[in-house]
Amino acid sequence: MRAGEVELSEHAEAQEDDAVLLFVGGPLDGRVEIRAARHGEPLPTVTHVHLHGGPKVVHRYDLESLTDQTGVYHLRRS
Template identity: 90%
Template sequence: MLLFVGGPLDGRVEIREARHGEPLPTVTHVHLHGGPKVVHRYDLEPLTEGLGVYNLRPPARKPARDESVAD
């Protein structure tokens, strides 16, 4: 059983059968709508055999452009 914590999948529970193999270390969720696409990534934290939590990965910080330097 896998539990999602945070973001749009918060609270979702997924039951994986053994035949599907091990869960992926990272799951990407892409939301498409009228505006720009929104991407969320969840990283797996295994707890015990057959039980894990996918935690929402914090957003990547883009480096701020230094406005003090002339082009």
């Protein structure tokens, strides 16, 4: 794992200080990420790269904080 990357936890439960983040739009639409507090504050922008048989497809999501521990990543419009 490189600096700034975080594992996505589909089945983890959030602890009191962890951040709960929802993705809206694009290929990650509806995904919920629980970011452990030990990883620090959520990143302001997340880049998702989809690799397949054709050219790579890049999507960027920008964070909208709702509270100290919750936020929504919205798909950035090109």
